[in-house]
Amino acid sequence: LDNGLALKPPMGWMSWERFRCITDCKLYPDECISEQLFQRHADLLVSEGYADAGYEYVIIDDCWLEKNRDNDTQKLVADRKRFPNGLNALSDHIHKQGLKFGLYQDYGTNTCAGYPGVIKHMKLDAQTFAEWDVDYVKLDGCYANISDMATGYPEFGRLLNETGRPMVYSCSWPAYQEDAGEMPDYESLKQHCNLWRNWDDIDDSLESLMQIMDYFAKNQDRIQPHGGPGHWNDPDMLLLGNYGLSYDQSKLQMAIWSIMAAPLIMSNDLAAVRPEIKDILQNRAVIAVDQDELGIQGRRVLSRNQIEVWKRPITPVTKSGHHSYAVAFVSRRDDGAPYSIPFTVNELGLRNPKGYNVQDLYDASNKLGVFQSDSQFITRVNPNGVTFYKFTAL
Ligand code: A2G
Structure with missing residues (x-):
């Protein structure tokens, strides 16, 4: 409206x-x-x-x-x-x-x-x-x-x-x-x-x-x-x-x-x-x-071994038009231990040629650094829990 x-x-x-x-x-x-x-x-x-x-x-x-x-x-x-x-x-x-x-x-x-x-x-x-x-x-x-x-x-x-x-x-x-x-x-x-x-x-x-x-x-x-x-x-x-x-x-x-x-x-x-x-x-x-100013709603993009990946395009956007992303890994597992799972950045649909600086949104002390498209990104998610990151396009 x-x-x-x-x-x-x-x-x-x-x-x-x-x-x-x-x-x-x-x-x-x-x-x-x-x-x-x-x-x-x-x-x-x-x-x-x-x-x-x-x-x-x-x-x-x-x-x-x-x-x-x-x-x-x-x-x-x-x-x-x-x-x-x-x-x-x-x-x-x-x-x-x-x-x-x-x-x-x-x-x-x-x-x-x-x-x-x-x-x-x-x-x-x-x-x-x-x-x-x-x-x-x-x-x-x-x-x-x-x-x-x-x-x-x-x-x-x-x-x-x-x-x-x-x-x-x-x-x-x-x-x-x-x-x-x-x-x-x-x-x-x-x-x-x-x-x-x-x-x-x-x-x-x-x-x-x-x-x-x-x-x-x-x-x-x-x-x-x-x-x-x-x-x-x-x-x-x-x-x-x-x-x-x-x-x-x-x-x-x-x-x-x-x-x-x-x-x-x-x-x-x-x-x-x-x-x-x-x-x-x-x-x-x-x-x-x-509250990201672009106001683009995110989606569930893939699911593997009962770990779902949800992702949303956000600011900043690079000069060549690549978005940054918020990415959440949701565990639908209840088998006890936190579950480790690797994804390539590319698999997550993140294809900025200069890569991404990754930040843990729930734990600022967790310094993850820069990832390229072919890098492996490993996350470990608690049962019925989430890990949540910002991938800032460089
Ligand atoms: O009435 C409905 O169930 C409402 N649902 C709920 O949110 C609450 O307001 C309730 C109060 O009686 C919707 O608005 C869809």
């Missing part, structure tokens, strides 16, 4: 994967979907250094609404008990921290969790979002006619635009089409949305992560070409800092999301993230791959 926004994959924090639809604030005061949760996470983004690393959007997912619209005005109302000061106060709090405010809604009659959706009130809701100083809108697609989405999502985007307030527009429309066996129209998505959820929701497990990686790899010929500045494919939230991923698996998700030029939207309890996981989330070298 050519609205000048999301020229790099958006970075931030969103409630859904970790906090779902917890609404009982008596039982779970620190976890319920409430103004306190979002204020606290805005503060933590800043105090824990995430904002400095580039994380910017604080996004409320489902379960923030009252079950009914306002009787007189038909406006959406945030839950009065859980958001007693209203969304303007929350959005002010987030903006005062130098961050941006995101909000979830649904194109259908109801949100997935059963709160009122935008249908029949699209103009009013777009205006209300602008009044609340929203900077990012996630529009889900439960309780909607899939056949209406091709016109409905662009229509809501137009209404957002007409408010005059710049809002990043995240569309869930293709995920619902894929589910129904329909082929998404990527040209239309590119034109009408800043990012879009291609497929299923992520859950807190390696299995879920691997399913998403496989979906994107198997369908990369039709998905990969459509990501780019202003219009990104979205494989869903980062799981790091929660229950399901080990240290190695956490590095794996962060590396592959960066290869895929994915939005880096965390969903975790920022007060409870262990220091070594926080280091992964804030790894500047890995984030720089994700």
